[in-house]
Amino acid sequence: MPQVDYFHHSPNMPTPPLSAAARVGNLLYVSGTPGFHVGGRLDEGDFGRQFDQAVVNLREILANGGSSLRSLVKVNVLLTRADDVAEMNRRYAQAFGPAPYPARTTCVVAALPDPRMLLEIECVAATQET
Amino acid sequence: MPQVDYFHHSPNMPTPPLSAAARVGNLLYVSGTPGFHVGGRLDEGDFGRQFDQAVVNLREILANGGSSLRSLVKVNVLLTRADDVAEMNRRYAQAFGPAPYPARTTCVVAALPDPRMLLEIECVAATQET
Amino acid sequence: MPQVDYFHHSPNMPTPPLSAAARVGNLLYVSGTPGFHVGGRLDEGDFGRQFDQAVVNLREILANGGSSLRSLVKVNVLLTRADDVAEMNRRYAQAFGPAPYPARTTCVVAALPDPRMLLEIECVAATQET
Numbered sequence: 365m366p367q368v369d370y371f372h373h374s375p376n377m378p379t380p381p382l383s384a385a386a387r388v389g390n391l392l393y394v395s396g397t398p399g400f401h402v403g404g405r406l407d408e409g410d411f412g413r414q415f416d417q418a419v420v421n422l423r424e425i426l427a428n429g430g431s432s433l434r435s436l437v438k439v440n441v442l443l444t445r446a447d448d449v450a451e452m453n454r455r456y457a458q459a460f461g462p463a464p465y466p467a468r469t470t471c472v473v474a475a476l477p478d479p480r481m482l483l484e485i486e487c488v489a490a491t492q493e494t
Numbered sequence: 495m496p497q498v499d500y501f502h503h504s505p506n507m508p509t510p511p512l513s514a515a516a517r518v519g520n521l522l523y524v525s526g527t528p529g530f531h532v533g534g535r536l537d538e539g540d541f542g543r544q545f546d547q548a549v550v551n552l553r554e555i556l557a558n559g560g561s562s563l564r565s566l567v568k569v570n571v572l573l574t575r576a577d578d579v580a581e582m583n584r585r586y587a588q589a590f591g592p593a594p595y596p597a598r599t600t601c602v603v604a605a606l607p608d609p610r611m612l613l614e615i616e617c618v619a620a621t622q623e624t
Numbered sequence: 625m626p627q628v629d630y631f632h633h634s635p636n637m638p639t640p641p642l643s644a645a646a647r648v649g650n651l652l653y654v655s656g657t658p659g660f661h662v663g664g665r666l667d668e669g670d671f672g673r674q675f676d677q678a679v680v681n682l683r684e685i686l687a688n689g690g691s692s693l694r695s696l697v698k699v700n701v702l703l704t705r706a707d708d709v710a711e712m713n714r715r716y717a718q719a720f721g722p723a724p725y726p727a728r729t730t731c732v733v734a735a736l737p738d739p740r741m742l743l744e745i746e747c748v749a750a751t752q753e754t
Contacts, residue, residue, distance in 0.1 A: 366520045366620045368567055370594035381587040382598035386567045388620045389520065390626045390649065393568035396599030437628055437646045438653035442601055446735040457641040464630035468642035469656030469746045471702055472735035475576040475602035486599045490626045490648045496650045496750045498697055500724035511717040512728035516697045518750045519650065523698035526729030572731055605706040605732035616729045 371428045380477070384425045392429040392491040396442065396484040397421050398476065411448045411482050412455065418485050419459045431489040433459065436466035439487045446472045448482065501558045510607070514555045522559040522621040526572065526614040527551050528606065541578045541612050542585065548615050549589045561619040563589065566596035569617045576602045578612065631688045640737070644685045652689040652751040656702065656744040657681050658736065671708045671742050672715065678745050679719045691749040693719065696726035699747045706732045708742065 370383040385394045399414030399421070400406050407413035419433075426432050439460070441452060449470065460466070466487070476484055500513040515524040529544030529551070530536050537543035549563075556562050569590070571582060579600065590596070596617070606614055630643040645654045659674030659681070660666050667673035679693075686692050699720070701712060709730065720726070726747070736744055 365561075365565060365622055368565060368596075368620050370596070372594075380583050380598075380600075381591060381593070382569075382595045383593075384597070386597045388567045391521075391567075391651075393597045393618065395568075395597040396601070431625075435625060435628060437648045437651075438655075439642075440599075442599070444734075446737075446739070449737045453640050461641060463641070463643075464632075465641045465643050466628075466630070467644070467646045467653045467655040467746075468640075469700075469702070469744065470640075470737050471656070471733040471744070472737075473601040474574075474604045474734045477576075477579045477600050477602075479576065484599065484601070486597075488653065490628050492625055495691075495695060495752055498695060498726075498750050500726070502724075510713050510728075510730075511721060511723070511725045512699075513723075513725050514727070516727040518697045521651075521697075523727045523748065525698075525727040526731070570729075572729070603731040604704075604734045607706075607709045607730050607732075609706065614729065614731070616727075 371425065385429045387429055387491055390491055390493045392431050392489045394422065394425055394487045394489065396486040397425065398481045398484045406480050408480050411451060414482050415452060415455045418483060422485060426489055429491055431491040435490040437488045437490055439466050439468045439485060441468065441470045442476065442484045443470065443472045444476055444482050501555065515559045517559055517621055520621055520623045522561050522619045524552065524555055524617045524619065526616040527555065528611045528614045536610050538610050541581060544612050545582060545585045548613060552615060556619055559621055561621040565620045567618045567620055569596050569598045569615060571598065571600045572606065572614045573600065573602045574606055574612050631685065645689045647689055647751055650751055650753045652691050652749045654682065654685055654747045654749065656746040657685065658741045658744045666740050668740050671711060674742050675712060675715045678743060682745060686749055689751055691751040695750045696720070697748045697750055699726050699728045699745060701728065701730045702736065702744045703730065703732045704736055704742050
């Protein structure tokens, strides 16, 4: 059976029963990552700040798992407001670019686990095999 | 081209055009799995029972594919009611724990294929290469 | 670090910051693929035509990435109207069959990035390692 390695969130992050990421072979699967700050604060109602902080969190999770934003294979962006799509694409291009970009799916869901969350980003990244 | 192996549902399960799981290399991709009992019964309106039965179904699918709840890499939990998040986390911790847990994304969708379904769990698991 | 290869959409397709697909090892991850025609036209309000065109687009993306509808591992179908589930299953069985089918998850989301989109299909496929 191939080994699965699990990577933890920073201390003081909200902690439902999940790992920030798990690696199998040369793939790193990253959990749906919202824009919480260390300590659990969330910029309520501010999509731009939540997005930017989610990217900060993703960068750290990817680095812990031996990968980076430049080795992404697939990204899923989950939003709660259809009106945020255009701003998401603008900020996404800055954070995840330049091209070539990873494959991606975007959808608007009915809700995310915390009602203050306006987005969540999950991804699969290439990483070095251990 | 790498071989893909497909694993079937138990007989008498509702059968849309899908396999319960598919394996490629040492990864097993498991379909969104609801809490149907063998024979097609669903505990209408009872989130706890649907969750527990979905876990029973997942265990069987994972075993058929050469894996288990202890070799999960990534899990997605799809709910239809935001109010079920807390109970989902309680039951999830019992069924999928102890830590380390797999990576996970949770979202509340507008609906699932059968209006009685309150949840669906899909996952990617490590398995032995054939 | 394993190499990730990115595959582009046809020219004249709507182009948010994403690749049509990305390959790592022998897996091809395909972006959520809607039913846009070349040039950007979408059959508004017509689920069947949008589905069929999404399949046309998927076939092309899979071929560009060295795979096909017969090498799919996992498919996710995102709908915006619960009433389209039955027709989706009918058309899906024709396009993706005969059995064995890939693993699959279907859900109804609150919205997709363009309000005219009635569906989006994403998938993971086996492909030849480069």
